[in-house]
Amino acid sequence: MTDYFRRHLGARLFLSYMAIILIGAIVLVISSQFILPAAFNRHMAGMGMMMGQGSGLHSEMTPFYPEFRASFNEALIYGALASMIVAVILSVYLSRSVIAPVRLMSAATDRIANGRYEERVLVEGEDELAQLATRFNQMAEKLNQVETMRRRLIGDVSHELRTPLTAIKGSMEGLLDGVLPASNETYQQIHAEADRLNRLVDDLQELSRVEARAYELEFRALEVSALVQTVTQRFAPQFTAKRIDLDIELSPNLPRVLADEDRAIQVLTNLVANALQYTPENGRVGISARRVGTEVIISMQDTGPGIAPEHLPHIFDRFYRVDKSRSRRAGGGSGIGLTIARALVEAHGGRIWAESRGEGQGSTFSFTLRGEEP
Ligand SMILES: Nc1ncnc2c1ncn2[C@@H]1O[C@H](COP(=O)(O)OP(=O)(O)OP(=O)(O)O)[C@@H](O)[C@H]1O
Numbered sequence: 001m002t003d004y005f006r007r008h009l010g011a012r013l014f015l016s017y018m019a020i021i022l023i024g025a026i027v028l029v030i031s032s033q034f035i036l037p038a039a040f041n042r043h044m045a046g047m048g049m050m051m052g053q054g055s056g057l058h059s060e061m062t063p064f065y066p067e068f069r070a071s072f073n074e075a076l077i078y079g080a081l082a083s084m085i086v087a088v089i090l091s092v093y094l095s096r097s098v099i100a101p102v103r104l105m106s107a108a109t110d111r112i113a114n115g116r117y118e119e120r121v122l123v124e125g126e127d128e129l130a131q132l133a134t135r136f137n138q139m140a141e142k143l144n145q146v147e148t149m150r151r152r153l154i155g156d157v158s159h160e161l162r163t164p165l166t167a168i169k170g171s172m173e174g175l176l177d178g179v180l181p182a183s184n185e186t187y188q189q190i191h192a193e194a195d196r197l198n199r200l201v202d203d204l205q206e207l208s209r210v211e212a213r214a215y216e217l218e219f220r221a222l223e224v225s226a227l228v229q230t231v232t233q234r235f236a237p238q239f240t241a242k243r244i245d246l247d248i249e250l251s252p253n254l255p256r257v258l259a260d261e262d263r264a265i266q267v268l269t270n271l272v273a274n275a276l277q278y279t280p281e282n283g284r285v286g287i288s289a290r291r292v293g294t295e296v297i298i299s300m301q302d303t304g305p306g307i308a309p310e311h312l313p314h315i316f317d318r319f320y321r322v323d324k325s326r327s328r329r330a331g332g333g334s335g336i337g338l339t340i341a342r343a344l345v346e347a348h349g350g351r352i353w354a355e356s357r358g359e360g361q362g363s364t365f366s367f368t369l370r371g372e373e374p
């Protein structure tokens with residue numbers, strides 16, 4: 001019961017009103033017991049004196065009632081006074097407990113609006129105001145996280161942009177100073193760096209679109225085999241050139257998956273591109289799909305370098321590359337591909353993860369899509 005009052009502001013307000021009424025009533029009862037008779041006697045004595053002074057002719061007609069009323073009013077005034085004192089004390093206490101946290105929160109809101117996202121308010125008690133304070137702190141925490149992410153993103157993006165820009169600038173300076181020969185190779189290098197820059201900007205744009213969910217998913221029932229075929233056909237020449245075996249193994253009676261066709265192909269493309277990119281010549285890449293419960297798990301397995309356990313939790317982070325210099329030399333990407341794939345899979349309500357038994361052991365990337373209800 002006390003718990004209930006501690007947790008509900010309304011109950012406490014109600015309780016204080018009841019207290020005021022109760023105190024008023026008690027004082028009224030006490031005063032009617034003790035003060036009323038005394039006051040009545042006093043008033044009656046006064047009247048008796050008046051009567052003694054008067055002619056006495058109309059003494060039996062003298063109204064007792066006004067005297068009674070005056071003494072009753074006196075008792076009433078004591079009751080009202082006592083109630084008022086209690087009301088003042090209770091309302092001061094209550095408004096303090098209501099207004100103080102509200103004031104604190106509005107001051108904190110001001111500071112947050114001015115960019116101080118680490119601002120928090122003290123949570124006291126368990127009532128609605130305390131809940132509001134807790135939510136307020138959660139909101140501030142979220143804002144702080146978003147702000148940190150924004151800062152980190154700007155830092156990362158500028159860092160990523162600087163690398164190809166520095167290379168282009170260096171080559172151009174070399175050309176101008178005559179240190180670098182004005183050969184086809186030099187121009188090609190510059191072109192490749194400009195190309196990198198271009199791809200990076202495209203990827204970033206795509207990532208921001210995907211993360212902001214600035215697109216509509218058109219869910220349709222799709223055959224997994226058709227999706228896989230579309231993607232593998234696109235990469236067939238590169239697989240042949242690198243002499244990488246491609247095995248496709250789809251379990252029988254696979255249900256169709258509910259997905260947006262373009263986006264599902266984009267996820268597959270990112271994973272197959274990685275498998276192709278990181279698997280050395282004469283390797284093997286396997287694509288498989290199986291049903292687990294209501295989901296279909298699509299997996300990509302390769303005989304590439306694998307991923308060390310300490311890197312596994314991070315490879316879906318934006319700009320994360322296990323070996324920056326290696327992926328750069330290999331004409332590698334910017335570390336956004338998997339981030340985009342994860343955002344897309346999660347937008348479909350699925351999960352995506354990577355497994356690897358360690359360096360040199362190859363890796364497996366899997367994601368889930370919802371299967372069509374039979
Ligand atoms: N199949 C794989 N085998 C080994 N490492 C991989 C594999 N796929 C991804 N990785 C590691 O994860 C990192 C992140 O991959 P991700 O696809 O996000 O970026 P990327 O391929 O470097 O660039 P891009 O943005 O062009 O795709 C890669 O840099 C690589 O280190």
Ligand SMILES: [Mg+2]
Pocket residue numbers: 270273274333337338
């Ligand atoms: Mg990639």
